[in-house]
Amino acid sequence: MTRRLLTWAESAVLPVVVTVLVLFLAAPLVVLVATAFTETRYLAFPPHGFTLTWFEGVLTDPTWRAAAWNSLIIAAMSVGVAAVVGAPAAIVLARRGVRAASSLTLLIMVPIMVPSIMYVLGLMLGYNELDVTVPTWGIVLALAVLTTPYLVRTLMAALEQLDPALEEAALSLGASRLRIWVEILLPNVAKSFFSGLSLAFILAFDELVVPLFLAGPDVPTLPVRIYSSVAYNVDPSVAAVSSLLVLVSALVAVLSARDNLRKPVTRKDGTPDGGA
């Protein structure tokens, strides 16, 4: 009975979920991508005609290219910082019997709970006070703080899933602690670590508020450049850039999700076999 009720609920809910996803997520993207191909000088949907001019313009325009480069460098650097800080943190926090591990984990999660605008305002005041004049590093560190929680969470979850006996087995075979980490534990969480990195990269790459407030026009990242062109002169270049941005994010997401989506091939049935 419960089972039937569940299936019924599933079959009723699924179309609703799909519809909502399509309407609120996919539809705006479709509009955006479509307008990037319009022949008009203004944003038009449905697009009038078909042209790749806007893409060509964006890809050859030095300011757009500089913005893309900025975004790439800043995202990569902040993910690097997040990895250097987050990976050891996750390794320590995932160990059983670490005192105050849960409160420390909560502390690391704070950046995703605090509205980023508040965090950034605080940072602005702080940077002003400290007279930090290298805006790039300011942005990189701020983004690292914001993305580290995601990295720590995915890595911790993966480490906690590992059988604690793996470590003891390696110990009993004579491996040192360092060896166990490098040869046994980390290879088994590499995929999760990579998807955590990708997630952090996308978040850093797409982030608007942090670079906008901390650097403004000094270091225009792609989202900042898009934001200012929307504010000052709207033409289909914005749509073209945004389409490319969506494409890049989607690619990274697919790459990182590819391994996680595939079901692990574990045989638990253990049918008696005839030996070799």
Next chain:
Amino acid sequence: MAELELVGLSKRYGRDLVLDDVSLSVQEGELVTVLGQSGSGKTTMLRSIAGFVTPSGGDILVHGRSVLNAPINQRGIGIVFQNYALFPHLTVRQNVGYGLRVRRLPRHEIRERVDRELERVLLSAYADRKPAQLSGGQQQRVAVARALVLRPRIVLFDEPFSNLDAMLRESLRRELRDLQKRLRFTAMFVTHDQREAMALADRVAVMRGGRLVQMGAPTDVYERPAHRAIAELLGRANLLDCQTAAGEDGRALLRWHGHTLRTDDDLGAAGDGACVLLRPEHVAVRPGAPDAPAPNQLGGVLSSVEYHGPSRLAVISEPGGGTLLADLRSGPADPYLAPGDPVTASWPSAAVRVIDA
């Protein structure tokens, strides 16, 4: 010389004495199972021998040498873990060779020894598979090979079957027993499953409350439990609190709820009362009330019958308020017994075992 010897081994966690003065020895080629419920200290004992736990007192000797201060990998001990703990990202060959690689043995020697070990456990054809691509039995053999390739004095098994279903356990158990007999390695196997403990063992060590309470061949421990708690730990048991009385022929008698029990055991030191173990499978039941009172027989009413297929477990209530369990082997033409029927239960005097309360 014993391959493994524990001398007064103790472990204290704060105020809790989880391992209390345990002494035992395991001979070469022997498979000893350690049976106990959770909290009996069996896991602490195993982890002390392995080196994951530092004992508070006593000594651990492997082949006559104390290993208390030896690092985990230099104790001459191999371990097969719960769920086997095979390295999922490594192939069978790499798993088995891991300990040798850590020891920096020359490549060709590693290859040789791994190949020979895989041959011994009949897994040569699976050398390049990952653990996830193997059946439960094959995984078990990889785990055993990974331990044996380092030529340990003794292999410890930490409840390797505890998360598996009953059928699979049974087949893995048989496979492990065959493997151990064929390769003749010395082993200690920790479990909370009494059937498993008895089926695998040359000798069973029964642990309770941190102490080793009895050690012996499975039949000894089952037939002659040293204590009523052990009798209950190992299978179903009727534990009857009897009074002793002098019989007409000079032999001592036991009285239970007005029924007379005769035993082949010596009652010399029993005093006024004695605890009697009567295994349910030694009790015969026939329909109808007894014709005349006789020793080792009682009349009662069947209060329930549980059908198990090969056997039926009958609960008999006798008029004095006592209950008796009888495990009846199923036959092709069993008399129909229903709850409420009057029945007669009887048993041979050899089945009446006087044990320590």
